[in-house]
Amino acid sequence: MNFEVLHDDASTNARLGRLTTARAVVDTPVFMPVGTQATVKSQTPDEVAQTGSRLILANTYHLMLRPGAERVREFGGVQRFMAWPHALLTDSGGYQVFSLSGLRKIDDDAVTFRSHIDGSKHVLSPERSMEVQALLGSDIAMVLDECPPGDADRASVERAMERTTRWAQRCLASPAAEGQARFGIVQGASFLDLRLRHLDQIAQLPFEGLALGGFSVGEAIEIMYGLVAELGPKLPAHKPRYLMGVGKPVDLLRGIAAGIDMFDCVLPTRNARNGQALTWGGRVNLRQSKHQTADAPLDASCDCPVCQSYSRAYLRHLFMAKVMLGPRLITQHNLHFYQALTRGAREAIAQDRFAAYAKVVEDKFVAEDEVDTPD
Amino acid sequence: MNFEVLHDDASTNARLGRLTTARAVVDTPVFMPVGTQATVKSQTPDEVAQTGSRLILANTYHLMLRPGAERVREFGGVQRFMAWPHALLTDSGGYQVFSLSGLRKIDDDAVTFRSHIDGSKHVLSPERSMEVQALLGSDIAMVLDECPPGDADRASVERAMERTTRWAQRCLASPAAEGQARFGIVQGASFLDLRLRHLDQIAQLPFEGLALGGFSVGEAIEIMYGLVAELGPKLPAHKPRYLMGVGKPVDLLRGIAAGIDMFDCVLPTRNARNGQALTWGGRVNLRQSKHQTADAPLDASCDCPVCQSYSRAYLRHLFMAKVMLGPRLITQHNLHFYQALTRGAREAIAQDRFAAYAKVVEDKFVAEDEVDTPD
Numbered sequence: 001m002n003f004e005v006l007h008d009d010a011s012t013n014a015r016l017g018r019l020t021t022a023r024a025v026v027d028t029p030v031f032m033p034v035g036t037q038a039t040v041k042s043q044t045p046d047e048v049a050q051t052g053s054r055l056i057l058a059n060t061y062h063l064m065l066r067p068g069a070e071r072v073r074e075f076g077g078v079q080r081f082m083a084w085p086h087a088l089l090t091d092s093g094g095y096q097v098f099s100l101s102g103l104r105k106i107d108d109d110a111v112t113f114r115s116h117i118d119g120s121k122h123v124l125s126p127e128r129s130m131e132v133q134a135l136l137g138s139d140i141a142m143v144l145d146e147c148p149p150g151d152a153d154r155a156s157v158e159r160a161m162e163r164t165t166r167w168a169q170r171c172l173a174s175p176a177a178e179g180q181a182r183f184g185i186v187q188g189a190s191f192l193d194l195r196l197r198h199l200d201q202i203a204q205l206p207f208e209g210l211a212l213g214g215f216s217v218g219e220a221i222e223i224m225y226g227l228v229a230e231l232g233p234k235l236p237a238h239k240p241r242y243l244m245g246v247g248k249p250v251d252l253l254r255g256i257a258a259g260i261d262m263f264d265c266v267l268p269t270r271n272a273r274n275g276q277a278l279t280w281g282g283r284v285n286l287r288q289s290k291h292q293t294a295d296a297p298l299d300a301s302c303d304c305p306v307c308q309s310y311s312r313a314y315l316r317h318l319f320m321a322k323v324m325l326g327p328r329l330i331t332q333h334n335l336h337f338y339q340a341l342t343r344g345a346r347e348a349i350a351q352d353r354f355a356a357y358a359k360v361v362e363d364k365f366v367a368e369d370e371v372d373t374p375d
Numbered sequence: 376m377n378f379e380v381l382h383d384d385a386s387t388n389a390r391l392g393r394l395t396t397a398r399a400v401v402d403t404p405v406f407m408p409v410g411t412q413a414t415v416k417s418q419t420p421d422e423v424a425q426t427g428s429r430l431i432l433a434n435t436y437h438l439m440l441r442p443g444a445e446r447v448r449e450f451g452g453v454q455r456f457m458a459w460p461h462a463l464l465t466d467s468g469g470y471q472v473f474s475l476s477g478l479r480k481i482d483d484d485a486v487t488f489r490s491h492i493d494g495s496k497h498v499l500s501p502e503r504s505m506e507v508q509a510l511l512g513s514d515i516a517m518v519l520d521e522c523p524p525g526d527a528d529r530a531s532v533e534r535a536m537e538r539t540t541r542w543a544q545r546c547l548a549s550p551a552a553e554g555q556a557r558f559g560i561v562q563g564a565s566f567l568d569l570r571l572r573h574l575d576q577i578a579q580l581p582f583e584g585l586a587l588g589g590f591s592v593g594e595a596i597e598i599m600y601g602l603v604a605e606l607g608p609k610l611p612a613h614k615p616r617y618l619m620g621v622g623k624p625v626d627l628l629r630g631i632a633a634g635i636d637m638f639d640c641v642l643p644t645r646n647a648r649n650g651q652a653l654t655w656g657g658r659v660n661l662r663q664s665k666h667q668t669a670d671a672p673l674d675a676s677c678d679c680p681v682c683q684s685y686s687r688a689y690l691r692h693l694f695m696a697k698v699m700l701g702p703r704l705i706t707q708h709n710l711h712f713y714q715a716l717t718r719g720a721r722e723a724i725a726q727d728r729f730a731a732y733a734k735v736v737e738d739k740f741v742a743e744d745e746v747d748t749p750d
Contacts, residue, residue: 071688314450
């Protein structure tokens with residue numbers, strides 16, 4: 001993997017970069033759509049690629065349970081299995097073990113848990129996480145980290161952080177898969193001093209990229225913005241910087257301003273399934289009855305296939321009729337929007353006008369938040 | 376609307392034809408995918424058109440309740456509302472009133488029923504059905520008929536049949552929508568003499584096409600085959616003949632052999648949502664665990680986008696993971712299969728070898744039925 005910073009914005013910490021993996025050239029800042037179970041929900045790989053995406057995320061936890069990492073290997077890896085010819089990042093499995101699975105037991109060696117699907121018992125160690133991700137064959141693998149709950153006390157956070165460092169070293173000691181890059185993860189919850197200490201520890205290890213984990217787990221959004229603004233510029237400048245599981249359009253812009261290069265979030269896909277579209281005019285909730293008579297597209301300035309063909313009234317009809325074309329089309333539009341948002345950010349950085357770009361978008365989303373009461 | 380028979384098969388009653396509506400030229404025999412609520416479930420109009428379809432069906436009952444026929448009219452009719460630029464047939468609403476709605480009351484004037492969505496009260500008369508279909512703006516409208524239940528006795532069937540004739544006359548007396556063709560419906564359940572009498576009555580009316588209604592409502596399949604074989608050739612030869620709500624691949628071939636030109640059925644779309652694919656090798660049930668390791672496509676001889684890109688193992692994975700891309704892709708394949716099946720039938724008729732064509736396909740489906748035990 002290769003990463004180069006092409007340009008630094010004049011007035012913020014935003015930066016334009018290029019990430020070259022075994023399978024794709026990815027312009028950064030980049031938003032990665034989430035393909036949890038080797039599928040970006042409701043979309044074909046062609047549709048995802050049409051939005052401009054060349055890097056998506058898949059979840060190790062889900063794929064190790066179903067269909068199983070060894071099975072995916074038999075089919076030539078997750079990209080071939082799902083017919084996605086571009087780049088793919090896998091998470092470590094840790095986050096879902098801590099949030100989805102039952103009866104887990106964690107010690108220094110590994111985390112033992114029961115599958116949320118069938119209750120079967122599994123062990124995930126740092127080494128096994130790397131082995132699973134090698135079997136899946138992703139372009140970028142994440143180290144296994146311990147993710148303390150959002151309300152964990154300082155002592156617990158500190159213990160999890162130290163364990164995450166030991167696990168990071170074990171991940172690096174595991175055999176690397178051919179052509180697969182490995183990223184370390186900085187934990188420390190909302191404690192700035194812990195975050196800074198952990199950043200120092202992880203930054204010293206020979207990872208090819210660094211991530212901020214454990215955000216968007218219930219803390220106030222301004223806390224996250226403050227920490228990301230502090231930490232972003234302190235992450236090594238020559239490596240890609242990834243803010244995991246974030247976020248809303250405004251969150252992305254704040255992250256980009258702090259020098260973050262990579263993001264992933266289920267928001268554009270999950271919100272679509274709830275009838276929420278994202279547009280340059282702000283959020284659009286298709287549940288609202290005012291859209292019954294709207295012959296206009298979701299966004300008149302959007303060039304996605306959905307905005308070229310369908311009215312808000314028709315999309316609302318599909319959503320109210322509970323047929324899957326509704327979520328499918330809104331997802332497609334939202335993925336286009338997120339790619340347009342990051343493309344716009346890249347263009348703005350290249351022209352040293354990122355702050356102005358971010359302000360125009362932020363104003364739309366803040367204004368819309370205030371009036372967007374459900375119908 | 377214009378219809379011409381281009382060629383009669385040498386050894387069966389099958390015929391090759393061409394139906395020209397206000398919006399499309401349709402080769403017959405034709406299978407119409409069902410777009411119940413102004414959407415062929417999970418598919419975009421482009422995807423439906425890619426299969427070769429130029430004529431689909433939408434349900435008057437569903438659209439009059441949601442979003443409402445007058446609302447659809449505001450958007451320029453159902454084709455523009457759903458962005459389907461080709462031809463569309465609407466049913467009369469009768470079948471769903473009798474099968475879906477609660478608390479219905481029927482007399483000679485009309486049927487009064489309550490919506491299955493919100494319990495609201497509606498009246499559907501022959502005149503209102505034609506008015507609703509005119510508002511929807513379909514290329515072909517069906518007359519309102521009374522559909523007796525599958526187990527109705529002879530006297531009830533006869534009464535429903537006579538009422539259907541009176542209603543057919545009232546439909547014809549209603550103002551016709553510009554460019555919209557109207558088809559009559561022959562009822563009579565499984566009573567051959569009633570069917571023949573009703574066919575005589577309806578055939579005398581100036582409809583532009585005739586349909587056989589009330590089949591596939593629980594009668595033994597051989598009863599239906601026998602009646603269709605009798606009735607098909609007796610329907611006026613110069614008008615399109617439509618067998619409503621039918622059917623499985625073998626049912627289509629039997630209907631085609633009897634001289635039927637048009638079919639519709641939810642089977643390729645509904646079965647897809649249950650993991651059932653239709654192939655030239657017979658039915659494939661993706662629930663079966665044997666597909667877990669199958670790197671082959673659904674059908675190696677199929678040129679649809681699904682068979683070009685995905686393995687059975689991946690489709691099974693999507694289906695087991697309950698993500699909507701699974702039903703979506705299987706639906707797309709099944710619609711391709713039905714279009715390929717009818718295209719194959721048309722080619723066979725043109726070459727006077729329809730019986731041989733039908734036998735090869737029938738053998739596959741009968742054989743597969745015997746071994747296809749659910750996993």
